[in-house]
Each structure stands twice: as C-alpha cells, then as structure tokens.
Amino acid sequence: MYITLRGVPETEDAGPEADGAAVVDRPGRVATPRARLRRGAVPRTVLALGVVSLLTDVSSESVSAVLPLYITAIMGMGPLAYGFIDAIYQGTSAAVRLLGGWWADRTRRPKWVAFAGYLVSAVSKFGLLAFTGFGSLTGVIAVDRLGKGLRTGPRDALIVTASEPHRLGRNFGVHRALDTAGALIGPLIAFAVLAAIPLGLGGYHAVFVISTAFAIIGVVALALIVPDLRSERRAEPSPGPRIALRRADFLRPGLRRVLVAAAVLGVATIGDGFIYLALADGGSLATQYFPLLFVGTNAVYLLLAVPLGRLSDRVGRGTVFLVGHLLLLAAYLLIGAHLVGTPGAILDLVLLGAFYAATDGVLSALTARVVAEQHRASGIAAAQTVVALARFVCSIGFGLLWQLTARSDAVTAMAVVLGVAVVVAGWALRPLLGRTAVPASGGAE
Amino acid sequence: MNRIKIIVLTGVTVLCLVVAGGYFLYARGLDRAMAAPSVTGSAAPSLDLAAVLRGPHIVFRSTLLGTGYDQLAAVPLDAPGGPRAFSPLSCERVYATRTAGVCVSADRGVVQTYALLGLDATMTKITNTPLAGLPSRARMSPDGTLVSTTTFVTGHSYAQASFSTSTIVRRDGRSLGNLETFTTTLPDGQQLVAADRNYWGVTFAPDDDTFYATAASNGTTWLVRGSLAKRTMQALRTDAECPSLSPDGKHVAYKKRLGNRTPGVWRLAVLDLATGQETLLDETRSADDQMEWLDDSHVLYGMPRGGSQATTSDVWVAPIDGSRPPRVLIPGADSPAVVRM
Numbered sequence: 165m166y167i168t169l170r171g172v173p174e175t176e177d178a179g180p181e182a183d184g185a186a187v188v189d190r191p192g193r194v195a196t197p198r199a200r201l202r203r204g205a206v207p208r209t210v211l212a213l214g215v216v217s218l219l220t221d222v223s224s225e226s227v228s229a230v231l232p233l234y235i236t237a238i239m240g241m242g243p244l245a246y247g248f249i250d251a252i253y254q255g256t257s258a259a260v261r262l263l264g265g266w267w268a269d270r271t272r273r274p275k276w277v278a279f280a281g282y283l284v285s286a287v288s289k290f291g292l293l294a295f296t297g298f299g300s301l302t303g304v305i306a307v308d309r310l311g312k313g314l315r316t317g318p319r320d321a322l323i324v325t326a327s328e329p330h331r332l333g334r335n336f337g338v339h340r341a342l343d344t345a346g347a348l349i350g351p352l353i354a355f356a357v358l359a360a361i362p363l364g365l366g367g368y369h370a371v372f373v374i375s376t377a378f379a380i381i382g383v384v385a386l387a388l389i390v391p392d393l394r395s396e397r398r399a400e401p402s403p404g405p406r407i408a409l410r411r412a413d414f415l416r417p418g419l420r421r422v423l424v425a426a427a428v429l430g431v432a433t434i435g436d437g438f439i440y441l442a443l444a445d446g447g448s449l450a451t452q453y454f455p456l457l458f459v460g461t462n463a464v465y466l467l468l469a470v471p472l473g474r475l476s477d478r479v480g481r482g483t484v485f486l487v488g489h490l491l492l493l494a495a496y497l498l499i500g501a502h503l504v505g506t507p508g509a510i511l512d513l514v515l516l517g518a519f520y521a522a523t524d525g526v527l528s529a530l531t532a533r534v535v536a537e538q539h540r541a542s543g544i545a546a547a548q549t550v551v552a553l554a555r556f557v558c559s560i561g562f563g564l565l566w567q568l569t570a571r572s573d574a575v576t577a578m579a580v581v582l583g584v585a586v587v588v589a590g591w592a593l594r595p596l597l598g599r600t601a602v603p604a605s606g607g608a609e
Numbered sequence: 610m611n612r613i614k615i616i617v618l619t620g621v622t623v624l625c626l627v628v629a630g631g632y633f634l635y636a637r638g639l640d641r642a643m644a645a646p647s648v649t650g651s652a653a654p655s656l657d658l659a660a661v662l663r664g665p666h667i668v669f670r671s672t673l674l675g676t677g678y679d680q681l682a683a684v685p686l687d688a689p690g691g692p693r694a695f696s697p698l699s700c701e702r703v704y705a706t707r708t709a710g711v712c713v714s715a716d717r718g719v720v721q722t723y724a725l726l727g728l729d730a731t732m733t734k735i736t737n738t739p740l741a742g743l744p745s746r747a748r749m750s751p752d753g754t755l756v757s758t759t760t761f762v763t764g765h766s767y768a769q770a771s772f773s774t775s776t777i778v779r780r781d782g783r784s785l786g787n788l789e790t791f792t793t794t795l796p797d798g799q800q801l802v803a804a805d806r807n808y809w810g811v812t813f814a815p816d817d818d819t820f821y822a823t824a825a826s827n828g829t830t831w832l833v834r835g836s837l838a839k840r841t842m843q844a845l846r847t848d849a850e851c852p853s854l855s856p857d858g859k860h861v862a863y864k865k866r867l868g869n870r871t872p873g874v875w876r877l878a879v880l881d882l883a884t885g886q887e888t889l890l891d892e893t894r895s896a897d898d899q900m901e902w903l904d905d906s907h908v909l910y911g912m913p914r915g916g917s918q919a920t921t922s923d924v925w926v927a928p929i930d931g932s933r934p935p936r937v938l939i940p941g942a943d944s945p946a947v948v949r950m
Contacts, residue, residue: 232743233743360637361636361637361640362640362678365919365920366636366637366639366640367636367640369632370629370633370636370637373629373632374629374633376629377625377628377629378625378629380625381621381622381625381626384618384622385618388614388617388618389614560804564803565804568802
C-alpha cells in the first residue's frame with residue numbers, strides 16, 4: 165500500500181478531486197483524506213458504479229448472447245438481416261456518446277444523465293418481451309444502445325470525481341473488472357436458461373425477463389447507492405447556452421494530444437473478431453472452441469484490470485496506454501509468425517486481454533487529467549468516440565487487406581502499422597508520459 | 610447509505626429476482642408439459658423410419674412442439690401431411706439425398722457449439738465435423754458427394770466486427786475451401802474483390818461441378834453460377850438470394866428484395882434459365898428460406914407461424930407458374946429435402 169504513495173503528484177491539490185473519496189464509508193465515520201490515502205480504499209462511488217455496471221452488463225450481455233440465435237434460428241431471418249441489426253448495435257452507441265458527455269457537463273449532474281441512460285436501456289428490455297417483428301426489434305436494440313451511449317461519459321466522469329487523482333487508474337481498473345465480470349456472467353446465465361428450456365420461445369422469453377430484472381435492479385441501485393457527486397465549481401449556477409462547448413476552451417493542447425494518440429492507435433487496432441478468425445484459420449484450435457476465445461479474453465481483462473490500473477497510477481497512464489498497444493503488437497506478431505498452436509492461441513488471448521486492461525479504463529483516466537473539470541464528461545466521451553470511429557475505419561481497411569492477402573500477412577502488415585502508430589502516439593503524448601507531468605485541470609483555475 | 614435506501618434496494622432486488630425466477634420456473638413448466646408425449650395430442654402414431662426411407666420421401670426438421678421437436682423426421686412423398694417417422698438426431702438444418710444426408714446440429718451447452726453431421730442412407734450419423742459460427746444453410750449435390758454449409762462467423766455477442774458469412778463446399782467430407790477464395794466476375798466484367806463480399810446459399814447441379822450461389826457486397830446481391838474445378842463464379846443477375854436448382858436443371862428458384870431495402874423482407878421468384886424469364890410466386894408473405902423442389906414445377910419452403918407459435922414453422926408448397934395459391938404441405942416442419950429415389 166505504501167508503495168502507491170510514491171505516485172502522489174506533489175504539486176497536485178488533491179482536495180476537490182478527492183471530494184468523493186471523503187464520502188463516508190460507514191455511517192458516523194468520516195475518514196480523513198490522509199487516513200484514506202493510507203488505507204487506499206476504493207471509493208464507495210466507484211464500487212457502487214462497478215456493481216451497477218455489473219448488473220447492467222449481466223442484463224445486456226445475456227440478451228446479446230442469445231440475440232443472433234433468436235434473430236436467425238427463431239425469427240427465421242437471414243444473414244443480411246442479422247448484419248443490419250448488428251450494425252445498429254455497434255453504431256448507435258458511438259453516435260450519442262458525445263451527447264451524453266455534453267449533457268452531463270452542461271447540467272453538472274452526471275449521475276442523473278447516467279441514470280437516464282441506464283433507465284432507457286432498462287425500459288428497452290420490456291420491448292423485447294412485447295414485440296417480435298423485425299422493425300420493432302431493430303428499434304428496441306437501437307433504444308438500448310442509445311442508453312449505453314448516453315451513460316458512458318457521465319459514468320466515467322463520476323468515477324473521476326469520486327477518485328483521488330493518484331488512484332484514478334486503479335479505480336477505473338476496479339470498475340472495468342466488475343463491468344467485465346457482468347459481461348462474463350450474462351451469457352452463462354442465458355445459455356444455462358436456454359439449456360433448461362430448449363423448446364419454443366419460452367427459453368428466450370425467460371432470458372428477456374431475467375435480463376429486465378437485472379436492468380431494473382441496476383437502475384434502482386444507481387439511484388439509491390451512487391452519491392450525486394457534482395463538480396466543485398459553480399461559476400455558472402444556471403447552465404445557459406454559454407456553457408456549451410467552446411472549442412478553444414475544450415480542446416486544450418493536452419486533450420488534443422490524447423485525441424491524436426487515441427486516433428492514431430485506434431486506426432491500427434483491428435477488431436477482436438479478426439484476431440479470433442486468424443487464430444481459427446491458422447488451425448491453432450478446434451473450431452468448436454471459437455466462442456471460448458471471447459470468454460478467455462474477457463477473463464484475462466477481468467484479472468488484469470486492477471493490477472494494470474495500479475501500475476498506470478505508478479508509472480504514468482500514458483506509458484501504460486502505449487505499452488498496452490505494444491502488447492497488442494506482440495499479439496499480431498505472434499499470429500503473423502504462425503507461432504500459434506494451442507499455447508500460442510492462449511498466449512494471444514492473454515495479450516489481447518492485457519491490451520484491454522492496459523488501455524480501456526486507462527484512456528479515461530488519462531483523458532480526465534487533461535480536460536478542465538467542467539468538460540470532464542465531454543472529454544472522456546470524445547476520447548472514446550475517437551477510438552470507436554478510428555477502429556471502425558481500421559476494420560474497413562483491414563477487411564480489404566484480409567481479403568486480398570494471406571491472412572497472416574495482413575496481420576503482420578497491421579503490426580508494422582501499429583508499430584509506427586505507437587511511435588507517433590508516443591511523440592504526441594510525450595509531455596504526458598511521466599506520472600506527475602500533468603496538472604489536474606490543465607491549469608483551468 | 611441510510612436504512613430506507615437499503616430496505617428499498619433490497620426489496621426491489623428480491624422482487625425482481627422472485628419475478629424472474631418465477632417466470633423461469635413457469636416457462637420451464639410449460640416446456641416440460643409440451644415435451645410430455647400426452648400433450649402431443651394430434652400426433653398420430655409415428656412411422657418406422659427405415660420403412661419411410663425405402664420409398665420416395667421428404668426428409669425435414671420437425672418443429673411440432675412436444676416429442677420430436679428439432680428432430681430429423683421423414684414422411685412418405687405421397688402422404689406428406691400424415692404421420693411422420695423420427696430419427697433421434699436433433700438438427701437446426703437438414704438435407705438428404707438417396708444415399709446420404711447432413712444434419713447441422715447445435716450443442717446447447719453453456720457455450721453453444723455446432724457441428725456438421727454426415728449421415729448415411731439410413732440417416733444414421735457417420736461423421737462429425739465442427740462448424741465455426743451460427744449455421745444458416747446446408748445443401749448436397751443430388752448424388753450426395755458434395756455438401757455446402759453457410760454459417761455466420763462473427764455473429765457472436767462479443768464480436769465487434771460486423772457480420773460475415775462463411776460458405777464452405779466439401780467433397781466427400783474434404784473441404785474445397787471458402788467460396789471467398791474463388792474468383793467472382795460481375796456482370797460488367799469486373800472482378801468482385803470488395804472487402805465486404807460474402808457468399809451464401811449454394812445449390813448443386815447433377816454434374817458435381819456446376820453450382821449456383823449468392824454473392825453480396827455493399828448491399829447488392831447477385832445470383833452467380835460457378836465451377837468447383839475452375840474455382841470461378843460468374844454473376845448472372847442482381848437481387849437473387851439463396852438459389853435452388855430444379856431437378857431438370859431448367860429453373861432456379863430464389864428469394865429477392867424487389868427494391869424493398871428493409872432487411873428481412875423477401876419475395877419468392879423462379880427464373881427460367883433458358884429464356885431469362887423471371888416469375889414471382891403467388892406468395893405475398895415475406896419468406897426467408899432456401900427453397901427446395903418438390904418436382905419440376907413445384908417448390909417447397911419453410912414459413913414460421915406468427916406470434917407465440919414463432920418457433921413452429923410449416924413447409925408450404927407453391928406451383929411455379931402461380932396457377933394455384935400456396936398451401937401447407939407438411940405442418941410443423943422446416944428445412945425440407947425431397948428424395949425421389
């Protein structure tokens with residue numbers, strides 16, 4: 165524990181940032197910041213948000229695990245119909261993410277914007293029970309993803325507000341670990357239910373009902389146990405149009421650097437699906453274990469999220485973010501060099517899971533340090549949107565390469581691209597690589 | 610957290626879990642009841658499978674709730690609506706010829722896996738090949754030596770990439786590769802190299818070389834005719850999916866969008882290969898199936914019942930000249946394969 169104290173940036177005023185950490189853990193006992201520093205406890209807000217995310221992920225992942233089957237086997241739709249729904253699934257969330265961030269910053273009530281997002285998704289689950297047609301199903305899925313897009317930025321902003329700056333990476337790690345646990349449990353519940361109720365629609369409806377129940381518990385838990393943390397500054401008590409994003413104010417050099425790095429690295433990040441296909445294609449594992457690849461990656465992510473978050477607090481988030489991409493690079497090279505077989509496949513999954521653990525929460529932590537407090541949710545949402553868009557661009561480009569060349573060659577080529585991207589991103593992030601390099605709010609005070 | 614909040618949260622949690630658990634038990638109870646033989650009701654005594662397979666027959670996947678749901682079944686060609694014979698195999702998709710059959714089976718464990726089961730003439734499993742992805746179509750050549758399967762490869766919850774199909778042709782159980790590795794020439798003479806190209810729905814000619822299939826890229830679909838030996842495909846026309854070649858080789862039946870961009874909406878049509886004349890079938894509902902030929906002038910297709918019976922489908926028959934409206938040929942059936950002997 166003491167060792168993490170080395171990570172305290174001396175120049176930083178932890179006061180307002182540690183706001184949430186001062187929330188009482190047990191009634192009647194307010195821990196002083198110093199006592200808390202020593203204990204290093206995870207703030208209750210972060211744990212509560214983690215539990216809410218776990219419940220919500222159980223809800224959404226149990227449905228998305230059976231959705232392909234439901235759409236194709238039960239509703240009898242073809243591949244194109246499924247592809248269309250899948251595109252909706254992926255696209256909607258990215259589109260409203262910025263809106264959620266902006267709304268949270270504008271109202272200064274990130275908890276309630278996040279609440280709106282969770283509520284929208286929970287309500288959409290009822291739609292799964294009520295409708296069966298293709299159009300309505302598409303609508304239900306779009307609404308669910310709308311909720312997800314809305315809540316992500318404000319939720320991460322809440323985590324930042326609740327965290328002491330020098331534990332931000334660890335706290336994001338805790339949140340992502342709980343979140344991923346939900347993503348692992350959900351499909352297990354869904355397939356267990358389908359196995360218990362194999363006939364007709366009953367099993368699917370039972371999955372939808374269970375999913376709805378978890379979504380409701382998650383929303384209620386958010387409303388009741390997550391403190392309504394707000395930013396300290398009340399420069400503009402009545403949020404007016406003036407608080408709307410001003411580019412120059414929002415896009416400070418620090419944020420610009422993070423966005424550039426995220427974009428450059430995102431463009432070199434191929435989807436997991438391709439990596440799994442390459443592994444399956446290389447004959448390194450029997451095809452029936454294909455679904456297990458997803459589980460394996462998430463399990464590694466779950467295990468490493470906290471340790472790597474801690475590491476990012478000690479050695480700097482920018483550094484861990486870059487090293488995470490080097491792990492991905494290693495995963496590419498392994499495939500490109502045909503060093504597969506079962507041990508190779510397992511090593512690849514470990515690298516992929518470690519990549520997510522080193523980059524997903526860490527990016528939010530990194531971004532939080534370079535945006536002014538009043539733009540926190542927008543800044544985090546912007547970084548995530550950039551990553552999503554860049555990866556989309558990469559998927560298209562890599563798909564072409566994938567078709568035109570031998571698959572292992574395509575992956576090797578992407579390793580080269582990623583290597584260049586890491587160098588460029590490292591150059592862009594160079595002022596942010598040290599652990600104490602960045603002042604809390606980019607000097608907004 | 611104060612006491613009231615804890616009580617409310619606990620109450621909501623318990624209530625939600627009780628409702629969800631209760632619904633699960635209720636649904637499982639219904640499931641058990643449906644599975645019980647006594648409720649099958651209408652089910653006349655089933656036939657002997659070996660006897661049915663000796664004469665002309667139709668092999669299909671039974672979708673009547675109760676005993677035999679999901680199982681491979683067969684009826685005599687001259688009494689398709691009557692009692693059926695069951696095989697113990699559970700299948701998502703079946704196909705059969707006089708000498709062999711295939712069954713795409715799902716193992717509904719915690720991790721769902723699929724396999725292509727090769728069947729002999731008695732519909733008994735002789736081979737088992739794992740399949741990657743969610744199965745969609747399965748077809749055989751008339752003599753049973755060629756088998757094609759279409760699966761969605763990245764159609765899984767955790768996958769972030771958009772969907773992709775994998776259509777593989779096997780000759781005597783040996784893979785000839787994914788159709789994506791073949792060369793496709795479009796009507797304008799260009800080669801189809803787009804990254805998002807996909808292939809599905811193969812049908813074979815009796816020569817065991819020629820096949821028809823669907824190629825797709827960027828929202829456009831083509832009917833293609835290919836050669837397995839040359840590993841090439843030539844696009845014949847647009848807007849035609851899941852082709853099926855008639856026994857006399859003169860017609861190809863397929864589904865088409867007719868300009869309707871809404872995914873999941875198709876109309877059924879038949880193309881006269883000699884004249885290029887396309888005739889729409891007298892089926893006004895949207896149908897998503899790879900059709901099967903009952904004879905040289907009638908096609909079969911599966912059509913799910915609506916609403917709460919959505920997991921049960923019927924096999925319908927329609928004349929290709931549109932002279933009579935479609936009617937149900939085999940109730941509670943899907944994925945038909947006609948074996949004429």
